[in-house]
Amino acid sequence: MVVEGAQVPPQKHDVTENIISHCSEGEVNKSKTCGVLSTPAVRHLGKQYDINLNDVHGSGKDGRVLKEDIIKHAIQKGIIKDSSGFENADSGDQFLRGEEDYSYVPAELGSHHGDKTIPLRGFQRTMVKTMSMAAKVPHFHYVEEINCDALVELKESFQNNNTEPGVKHTFLPSLIKSLSVAISKYPWINSRFNEDSMEVILKGSHNIGIAMATPSGLVVPNIKNVQSLSILEITKELSRLQQLALANKLNPEDITGGTITLSNIGAIGGKFGAPILNLPEVAIIAIGRIQKVAHFADDGNAYPVSVMTVNIGADHRVLDGATVARFCNEWKQLIEKPELLMLLMR
Template sequence: MTMIGRRIWQQRPRTLSWRWSSGGTLTRPYSSTTSPQRPSLVRFLSSDGAASFRAANCSVVFSIPSTINKCRYTTHALADLSPSGIVDVPLAQTGEGIAECELLQWFVKEGDQVDEFQPLCEVQSDKATIEITSRYKGKVAQILYVPGNIVKVGETLLKMDVEGSAASTLSSSDLESINPPILDSTELPGSEVSKNTKGGALSTPAVRHLAKEYGIDLNDVHGTGKDGRVLKEDVLKHAEGSPSLLRDEDNLRYAFAEVKWHPNDKTVPLRGFQRTMVKTMTMAAKVPHFHYVEGINCDALVELKTSFQNNNSDPNIKHTFLPVLIKSLSMAMSKYPFMNSCFNEESVEVILKGSHNIGIAMATSHGLAVPNIKNVQSLSILEITKELSRLQHLAKENKLSPVDVSGGTITLSNIGAIGGKFGSPLLNLPEVAIIAMGRIQKVAHFAEDGDVYPVSTMTVNIGADHRVLDGATVARFCNEWKHFIENPEILMLQMR
C-alpha cells in the first residue's frame, strides 16, 4: 500500500552546460568536476544544471538557469528519516476523495516481528474495505488505535522499530515518552497494562475494551488482581450483577440491520457504506427529482431464464433475471446517451459517458453497497452473469475494492429480490438516473376482447435528475428498454 508521500527539496548549484553541436553530437564543456565522456540522453534529461541547445543554421538558444530547485518524491514519512529508528506508519490515501477510514481489525500486536508487505490491519473507507500492508521489516513498537476508531488519512496507525536500526537499543520507557494522539479509553488487546484514562483503575487494554462494550466504568468495578488490577472476570461479574448490561453478541456488530431491541437506548455508530449513504443521500435530497413508473410484461423473460437454467452445464453459474435486464438496459442507453451521463454542477455541463458502468445496489450486513459492472456494452449476458456473481460474493464478504465501487454511470436497485412491488429511489450522484425494479408477479390481464389471462409483470420506477433529463426523454428510453425485455429475440438480434 502506498504510503503518504512528501516532497523533499534540494538546491544544487551547477555551472555546467550542455551543447547540441551542428554535427548532431551532444557535448558538455569539461571542468574539474566532470569526466571526459559522452553523457547519455537519460543523464542529460535528468540533469538539473544549466543547459543550452544550439542547432546548425539556427540562432535560437534555449537556456535553463544554472541554479534550480530539484524536487524528489519519497514515500517515506518525514519521521522515517529520523536516525532514532522509530518509524511512523500512517494511514495511506486509500482512494480519491477519501479523508478517513474505520479501523476494522489488526493482524499484528505490539512486539510482533513484521516482514515487508505483510498485512498490518484492515480498514474500511466509505467506498471499500482495504488491507494496509507494511513497507518495513521490523518490530511493532506501539499501536495507536483500536478496532472501531475512525482514523484520518495521514495519521499514524502504529510505530515500528525498523530492523537493524538504532531503534533496537531504545528501552520501553523511551517508547512511552512518545505521545500518541488522544484516543478513547480502549486499546488493542495484548499490549501492556496501563491505567484507565478516566480514573486510576489498573487494567489491560483487553479488559478496558471489554468494559467499553458493556458500557462499564472500570472505576465502579472491584479489582481482584494484583494491586487491585481489574481482571476480565471482574468485568463479567459486574455485568452479571447489572441486567441492563447483559451483552448480546449479535449486537456488537455495527451493521444497522443487525441491532436488536433493548429496553434501554443504544447508540449505534454508522460506519463504512452506511456513512457513504448518509453523505450521498443528503446531497441527493437537494437535487430536483422526478419519477417515471411503468409496468413491463416479463413472460418472455421468465421463459428465457428457464431455458438458460435447463441448458446450464456449469454448476458454478446461477442464471437469474438480472443479467438480461442489465444487458437490455445497456442496449436502450445506446439510443439515449443522456441516460448514461453525469452532471457537473460547477460548470453546468453534462458528461456523456462512453462506458456503460451499471451499478447494482446490494444490501449487505455492512450496509448498502453499489458496485458496478464495467463496460456492459461490450459484455455478453454470460459474462455479465459471472461478473455479477463475483461482485455479490465480494459484497457479502465486505471485500469490494475501490475499483469495484467507483466509476458508475447509472444504478439499478432490485428491490424485488426482497419483496417490494416498487420504490421511489434517490439518485446516486453524480449519475442522472436510477431505476428501482419490483418483484415479478402474476397478475390478471385483460385482453382487448375482454378475456382475462395471467401475466408475469414487473413494475419499474425510474428516478431522474430533472436538471438534465425531461419526462419525454425518460419515457422514450423506458419504452425502448421495455421493448427489449418483452421481446428478447430483438435484444439478441441487435446485440454485438
C-alpha cells in the same frame, strides 16, 4: 365501602388496622397489600415493582392508595427516574383527584429497555453523505409496468441448458444487458452533470451499478463496460460482486466509476420503490418483483401475465419526462421481445 367483605365503620380510627383484623395471619404474610385500600390495578402495579403498599402514603379518600401514589413512591425510592411530569404530583390536579382511578402510567413503569447509541461507519456513513447530497437535487419519477413472460422463458431456457455448474441464471443479467442496449439509443440517461461548469458528460462506458444490501450496509458495486459483455459474462461478474459485497471485500475499483444504477428491490419484496439518485449519476432504476396478474384481452377474457413494475428516478436538471419515457419504452420493448435484444447485441 366494602373492602374484602368488611364494612368500614363510620367512626374515625385506623382503617388499615381495622381491615388487617379481618385477614388471617397466613394472608398477611402471603400478601404485601392485605388491608390497604386500593383497586386491583393499583395492587398489581405495586406487586409488579415489588412495592409494599403499606409503605405508600395514600392520598385518596380514607387513605386509599392511588396509582399516582405508587408513581410518587417509586420516584422517591429511585425505582423509576424522576421527571417533571410526576415530580410535582402533590400539587398536580391532573393526578390527585380523590378516588379517581387515573389510568395513565409513565413509560418508565412499563419498560426497562435501555437506549443504545450506534456510530455509523463504512458504507453506512457514506450513505448518509451521498443521500444528503442527492436530496438537494430535483428528482422526478417515471413508473411503468413491463410484461416479463418472455424474460421468464428466457431465464428458464438458460438454466435448462446450463453447462457450468457454478453458474446460476437469474433475471437480472438480461435486464442489465437490455438496459445497456437501450442506453446506446438514449445516451443522456448514462451521463453526469457538472454543476460548476454547467456541462453534461455523456459517458462512453456503461458501468451499471447494482444496489446490494449487505450486513455492513448498502453498497453499489458496478459492472464495467456492460456494452461489451455477453449475458453470461454479466452473470459471472454479478456473482463475483455479490460474493465480495457479502464478505465486505469489495475493491475500490468495484464501487467507483458507476454511470447508472439498478436497485432490485423486488428481490427482497415490494412491487416498486421510489429511488434516490446515486450522484453524480443522473438516473437510477428500481425494479419490483415479478408477479402474476390478470390481464384482459380485447374480447374481455382474462389471462395471466408476469408483470414487473419499474420506477425510474431522474435528475430533472438534466433529463426531462419525454426523454425518460422514450428510453423506458425502448427498454421495455427489449425485455418483452428478447429477439430484438439478440438482433441489436454486438
